[in-house]
Amino acid sequence: MSEEHFKHVISHSKEYGFVFPSSEIYDGLAAVYDYGQNGVELKKNIREYWWKSMVQLHENIVGVDASIFMAPKVWKASGHIDGFSDPLIDNKDSKKRYRADVLIEDYQEKYKKKNQKEIDKARKRFGDDFDEAQFVATNPNIARNNATIADIDAKLKDGLENDLSKVKALIEELGIACPISGSKNWTDVRQFNLMYSTQMSATDGESQIYLRPETAQGIFVNYLNVQKSGRMKIPFGIAQTGKAFRNEIVARQFIMRMKEFEQMEMQFFVAPGEEMKWYDYWKEHRLKWHTNLGTDPAKYRYHDHVKMAHYANAAVDIEYDFPFGFKEVEGIHSRTDFDLKQHEEFTGKKLQYFDNERNESYVPYVVETSLGLDRMFLVLMSTALQNEDLGDGNTRTVLKLPAALAPYQCAILPLTKKDDLPDMARRIMKDLSLDFNCYYEEKDSIGKRYRRQDAIGTPICITVDHDSLTDESVTIRFRDSMEQKRVKIADLDAIISKEVSMKELLKGLV
Ligand code: GAP
Numbered sequence: 001m002s003e004e005h006f007k008h009v010i011s012h013s014k015e016y017g018f019v020f021p022s023s024e025i026y027d028g029l030a031a032v033y034d035y036g037q038n039g040v041e042l043k044k045n046i047r048e049y050w051w052k053s054m055v056q057l058h059e060n061i062v063g064v065d066a067s068i069f070m071a072p073k074v075w076k077a078s079g080h081i082d083g084f085s086d087p088l089i090d091n092k093d094s095k096k097r098y099r100a101d102v103l104i105e106d107y108q109e110k111y112k113k114k115n116q117k118e119i120d121k122a123r124k125r126f127g128d129d130f131d132e133a134q135f136v137a138t139n140p141n142i143a144r145n146n147a148t149i150a151d152i153d154a155k156l157k158d159g160l161e162n163d164l165s166k167v168k169a170l171i172e173e174l175g176i177a178c179p180i181s182g183s184k185n186w187t188d189v190r191q192f193n194l195m196y197s198t199q200m201s202a203t204d205g206e207s208q209i210y211l212r213p214e215t216a217q218g219i220f221v222n223y224l225n226v227q228k229s230g231r232m233k234i235p236f237g238i239a240q241t242g243k244a245f246r247n248e249i250v251a252r253q254f255i256m257r258m259k260e261f262e263q264m265e266m267q268f269f270v271a272p273g274e275e276m277k278w279y280d281y282w283k284e285h286r287l288k289w290h291t292n293l294g295t296d297p298a299k300y301r302y303h304d305h306v307k308m309a310h311y312a313n314a315a316v317d318i319e320y321d322f323p324f325g326f327k328e329v330e331g332i333h334s335r336t337d338f339d340l341k342q343h344e345e346f347t348g349k350k351l352q353y354f355d356n357e358r359n360e361s362y363v364p365y366v367v368e369t370s371l372g373l374d375r376m377f378l379v380l381m382s383t384a385l386q387n388e389d390l391g392d393g394n395t396r397t398v399l400k401l402p403a404a405l406a407p408y409q410c411a412i413l414p415l416t417k418k419d420d421l422p423d424m425a426r427r428i429m430k431d432l433s434l435d436f437n438c439y440y441e442e443k444d445s446i447g448k449r450y451r452r453q454d455a456i457g458t459p460i461c462i463t464v465d466h467d468s469l470t471d472e473s474v475t476i477r478f479r480d481s482m483e484q485k486r487v488k489i490a491d492l493d494a495i496i497s498k499e500v501s502m503k504e505l506l507k508g509l510v
Pocket of ligand 1: 213214215216246248255256257258259261262263265328329330331368370371372373374375
């Protein structure tokens with residue numbers, strides 16, 4: 001996917017009512033975005049796919065909806081007040097600020113791309129006989145590149161954990177230049193806390209409160225409430241979707257890195273010693289959730305963390321191949337018993353579980369899956385948006401979203417505005433609206449209307465023509481194949497249901 005394509009995603013998102021810059025008539029607000037009439041539907045459908053796959057398909061996972069505001073001490077206990085920061089570095093010439101670790105990871109990416117080129121070349125040469133695993137294990141160029149990557153990883157980890165001046169030294173050693181100015185004139189690396197704060201009450205000066213930087217803590221503080229009221233047995237999970245806020249200094253790449261965004265998180269509570277088994281389970285299951293949407297699996301990869309968050313003993317990202325390289329979409333973290341133990345210590349309340357089988361009480365260990373809804377939205381828009389050559393000298397812009405996630409499931413289009421066609425179309429619409437989100441449109445030629453529906457990803461268009469008045473049939477047209485066929489109005493509900501069914505999508509996960 002090229003930079004060009006990414007620009008197209010951004011302009012298309014605005015032109016067709018998916019994503020707008022926030023407060024645009026006031027010239028916008030950096031790294032804050034609003035979802036438009038089509039964006040809000042797509043976002044809701046992604047959320048529903050996640051919720052159903054996590055909560056409905058797992059009898060031992062339930063949901064909560066905790067507040068954004070929490071007792072301020074939560075963030076002291078969770079380690080966010082002291083430890084939730086990014087290492088930032090400024091370029092003195094361009095005055096641009098960067099995350100030091102991201103500059104280094106972007107540099108490493110060059111070596112990863114070189115490896116991929118070697119693999120692609122060899123695959124072409126050897127054809128069907130190509131054994132990728134053996135090639136990767138024996139090719140000297142790949143070995144050299146991997147050694148370089150590992151060496152940088154080790155130095156970065158040491159610097160981030162022990163001494164930030166070593167991170168600056170590494171940037172200088174690698175000769176990393178500012179992408180804007182090309183200059184290597186860097187400041188020192190400093191830590192910058194990412195939490196926003198505000199005042200809880202207008203009168204009490206002592207009432208500083210934070211906007212949550214992750215939804216997870218709303219789950220931890222409710223762990224016992226849910227476990228007891230739901231009589232949950234370990235292992236069990238608590239899922240939640242909702243807004244989170246981070247003062248991202250280096251906010252860029254559209255909705256990839258925002259100051260206000262939405263997370264879909266699940267904390268899975270397990271017995272001590274069982275966490276790595278569940279970590280592996282969720283790692284695999286979550287990748288399947290992504291590829292189940294029909295995205296090319298080669299577009300996804302795992303990336304093990306070099307530096308763990310303060311709460312984790314194992315962490316992996318599921319990364320997607322964006323135009324700016326592979327970047328994190330979802331994180332899977334083994335959070336140990338860190339969070340619950342901290343909340344025990346800070347509240348003096350026991351957050352334990354009595355395990356009948358083991359005949360003992362313990363603080364459960366936690367495996368977390370954490371997906372950014374906005375990033376997932378970007379993955380889908382980037383994959384789905386296509387300029388298709390129709391082979392007759394024409395092209396069309398089409399958004400090939402998974403049908404179950406499209407903003408509208410069908411569009412109802414009377415061929416003309418006259419001759420009772422709109423009346424009949426509205427009658428059909430009234431019926432179908434009980435099951436589906438339907439778009440009604442009677443302006444412009446039918447060809448233009450088809451193109452507009454293609455551009456917002458509507459899987460099925462229904463055209464009501466003069467014959468419909470007598471034969472109780474309509475023409476339906478499928479977005480992807482552009483195939484058209486005549487069907488009975490009475491069959492429409494069943495045909496659309498089959499095409500856009502969330503159930504069919506979910507079946508891929510069971
Ligand atoms: N509770 C764990 C946690 O918050 P994280 O890796 O910091 O982990 C999880 O965030 C996911 O949230 C990321 O994989 C990403 O999809 C999304 N995310 C994080 N920061 C974001 C931002 N500034 N803008 C948009 N999405 C973000």
